[in-house]
Amino acid sequence: MNRHDPRMSPKIVDVARTAGVSTATVSRALTAPGKVSAKTRAIVMAAVEETGYIVNHAARNLRRQQTGGIVVLVPNLSNPFFSQILSGIASVLSGAAFNVLIADTQQPKGADRQIIQYLHNNRADGLIVLDGGLPEHIFGNGDRQARPPAIFACEWIEGSEKLSVTIDNVAGAAMAIDHLVQLGHSRIGHVMGPPDNVLTIRRQEGTTAALERAHLPVRREWYFEGDFSLPSGVRAAKAWLALRDRPDAVFCSSDAMACGFMSELHRHGVRVPDDVSVVGFDDIEIAEHFIPTLTTIHQPRTTIGETAARMLLARINGGEDPVQSIRLPVDLVVRESTSAPRIA
Amino acid sequence: MNRHDPRMSPKIVDVARTAGVSTATVSRALTAPGKVSAKTRAIVMAAVEETGYIVNHAARNLRRQQTGGIVVLVPNLSNPFFSQILSGIASVLSGAAFNVLIADTQQPKGADRQIIQYLHNNRADGLIVLDGGLPEHIFGNGDRQARPPAIFACEWIEGSEKLSVTIDNVAGAAMAIDHLVQLGHSRIGHVMGPPDNVLTIRRQEGTTAALERAHLPVRREWYFEGDFSLPSGVRAAKAWLALRDRPDAVFCSSDAMACGFMSELHRHGVRVPDDVSVVGFDDIEIAEHFIPTLTTIHQPRTTIGETAARMLLARINGGEDPVQSIRLPVDLVVRESTSAPRIA
DNA sequence: CTGAAAGCGCTTACAG
DNA sequence: CTGAAAGCGCTTACAG
Numbered sequence A, B: 001m002n003r004h005d006p007r008m009s010p011k012i013v014d015v016a017r018t019a020g021v022s023t024a025t026v027s028r029a030l031t032a033p034g035k036v037s038a039k040t041r042a043i044v045m046a047a048v049e050e051t052g053y054i055v056n057h058a059a060r061n062l063r064r065q066q067t068g069g070i071v072v073l074v075p076n077l078s079n080p081f082f083s084q085i086l087s088g089i090a091s092v093l094s095g096a097a098f099n100v101l102i103a104d105t106q107q108p109k110g111a112d113r114q115i116i117q118y119l120h121n122n123r124a125d126g127l128i129v130l131d132g133g134l135p136e137h138i139f140g141n142g143d144r145q146a147r148p149p150a151i152f153a154c155e156w157i158e159g160s161e162k163l164s165v166t167i168d169n170v171a172g173a174a175m176a177i178d179h180l181v182q183l184g185h186s187r188i189g190h191v192m193g194p195p196d197n198v199l200t201i202r203r204q205e206g207t208t209a210a211l212e213r214a215h216l217p218v219r220r221e222w223y224f225e226g227d228f229s230l231p232s233g234v235r236a237a238k239a240w241l242a243l244r245d246r247p248d249a250v251f252c253s254s255d256a257m258a259c260g261f262m263s264e265l266h267r268h269g270v271r272v273p274d275d276v277s278v279v280g281f282d283d284i285e286i287a288e289h290f291i292p293t294l295t296t297i298h299q300p301r302t303t304i305g306e307t308a309a310r311m312l313l314a315r316i317n318g319g320e321d322p323v324q325s326i327r328l329p330v331d332l333v334v335r336e337s338t339s340a341p342r343i344a
Numbered sequence C, D: 001c002t003g004a005a006a007g008c009g010c011t012t013a014c015a016g
Helices: A012-019 A023-031 A038-051 A057-064 A080-095 A111-119 A169-182 A198-213 A230-242 A255-267 A301-317 B012-019 B023-031 B038-051 B057-064 B080-095 B111-119 B169-183 B198-213 B230-242 B255-267 B301-317
Strands: A069-074 A099-104 A126-129 A150-153 A163-167 A188-191 A249-252 A277-279 A296-298 A326-328 A331-333 B069-074 B099-104 B126-129 B150-153 B163-167 B188-191 B249-252 B277-279 B296-298 B326-328 B331-333
Touching: A012 A023, A012 A038, A023 A038, A057 B057, A069 A080, A080 A099, A080 A301, A080 B080, A080 B099, A099 B080, A126 A301, A150 A301, A163 A169, A163 A301, A169 A188, A169 A198, A169 A249, A169 A277, A169 A296, A169 A331, A188 A198, A188 A230, A188 A255, A230 A249, A230 A255, A249 A255, A255 A277, A301 A326, B012 B023, B012 B038, B023 B038, B069 B080, B080 B099, B080 B301, B126 B301, B150 B301, B163 B169, B163 B301, B169 B188, B169 B198, B169 B249, B169 B277, B169 B296, B169 B331, B188 B198, B188 B230, B188 B255, B230 B249, B230 B255, B249 B255, B255 B277, B301 B326
Parallel strands: A069 A099, A069 A126, A126 A150, A150 A163, A163 A326, A188 A249, A249 A277, B069 B099, B069 B126, B126 B150, B150 B163, B163 B326, B188 B249, B249 B277
Antiparallel strands: A099 B099, A296 A331, B296 B331
16 A cells, blocks of 8 residues: 555544544634634644644635635746746745746747646636736636736736836836946947847837937947847847947847857957947846956846735735835946947 | 636536536546547537636545645755756646646745645645755654655755656766866866755765876865855855965866856956866856856756656656666766866 | 546534 | 534546
8 A cells, every 4th residue: 555645644623523622613723713712722723733733725725715826927937037036936925825836938838728727716816927928818807717816027018907016127228328328338239138028128218218318329230139048149249240330338138148248259359348348137146257247237036026926915815906016126237347438 | 896706617517517417427528538438528528618617626636635736845946057957847747737836945934844834745746856955854754644755856865765866976077077187187176065965975076086096186175165156156266266286177066156266266367277277067058158168067957857757757646666766967068168287 | 338426624604 | 702514626436
């Protein structure tokens, strides 16, 4: 016989028998101590201790019509950018006795079906969505399936009324550009994120607006394609190298791209910041240790995760809706990858 | 009234009514199609489609005496080293209709209690443990609580009989040292992982053994303390700089430390590989793009995750035990951070 | 191949 | 404050 036999665990009825009370009283002592006399509570607690009782969540959830799980939809689990956000989410949620279920929206096989499964309320009590590229209707009401509340974090869906925790991407991009302008740069380029991504769009807007404010040229060929990844930064560097007339400062929409960009430039003998200044976005851990260390826009990633989790909890528990979308501030962190341009 | 009303979802009884069969038949058609006639199955499937039925996992799990969840115990969720492993785990497990629950073993508050909770079989059907630093008895049988099967991945507990998916750390370290020896280095140092960690110990063993095989000095002051993190690599570099008699090649037990090490050396005008060669371990994404690109020992992280997940599944499903621990091979990836020593 | 019925382990109105 | 009892939505021997 299998040593792993679930039926060995004590049930609430075992505790009740040991304590000499009903299962109802045990249940109350555990979940609503105020409804039980101090004396009874003590007896029950002793019985819980003695039996080693632990609640069966499947049973509790079935009875309470909840799932005890929060699903986090991540665009790409293997991207380290998300790990700290997940960490923030997990710390708040597991403190609130929720399971954190993680689903990768870019999972190759049958991702759609799987995500849709998660969206049904018998699978999760709520969602935190880090991917703004999903079709909005899958979160929507309006069809026959009830859907659990969803909170967007980092990314969001334009025009959606769903709550979100975001940062000020336009301001962040503008801070990056303003920094370069103040250093004396007038020929500034931009490596963009993936097309259609909301972050890409906002950071591009912030970039363009700041350039225009400074009366600097906004040149189409200085807006390089990218997708936030390291390799796309390498490709952008190749595009930069291929230009005859090059920008002497580049703002990359992610740190990963900035690192790939600098890496490829270095391979071709172009020096940062002497030949070209580079600013990133995110402030991932390596930014502080890259060679050169990377000037970037800092995102409070743990706070983003924690805030999203707390907001979702408020949404799940509170009947009313004092909950509002939050936009967190970002900071410019100046390091070695930016300097005044060489005198031409 | 709350628009998010779970009771709206169709139940198995709704499908049964629509199909004109019993709930038992619906259940069978869904989970054991072979036990139902083709005709009935078609009728049931049509009814499922029509009603939009989705199984309630809490109910199924309660009835089946399982949880549908696999817990992954991660030493530090915000460490990007683990994200690709998690990705491998998640892809296999969600394909098998398991939820992936992630718990951070270094979570500040009440981590112990929380992890213990997860260890009870009514919370998870199995565990994948990435932290070899937990006390073994918490996984053990022997007390009154049944425990779900656990598989170790990457790390493990020395002397434990639990199954594991690991890499050959001794061989990996030896490959790193042999590479340096072949380049002509004879003064070789080592930056270690956290004390007592099994990976630290094995890689240190491999290092020492390879040095001895090459008849090279094994000097205590050339074994630098570390903990796998970037900042600890920075500290190791400071220790290196403080030596009068320095090794001219250093094998770091993680890529993160190697990057921190090189970063700090660079700050002090020491060139890699001209002044000192550096080898890392892991082959994280940045290794290929650091300046200089990092020579390192490649770990198949996605495969580690997938293998651990599949092994756990086999353990959960199969009554017999053909399942065995697996040690995956590693490769040396030669890049720019290593070269022959300068002629002294 | 199919159905009636029990039961998984809880929680919670309801009654006292 | 406490207990008896119903019921959450499934699955699965058991009987036919």
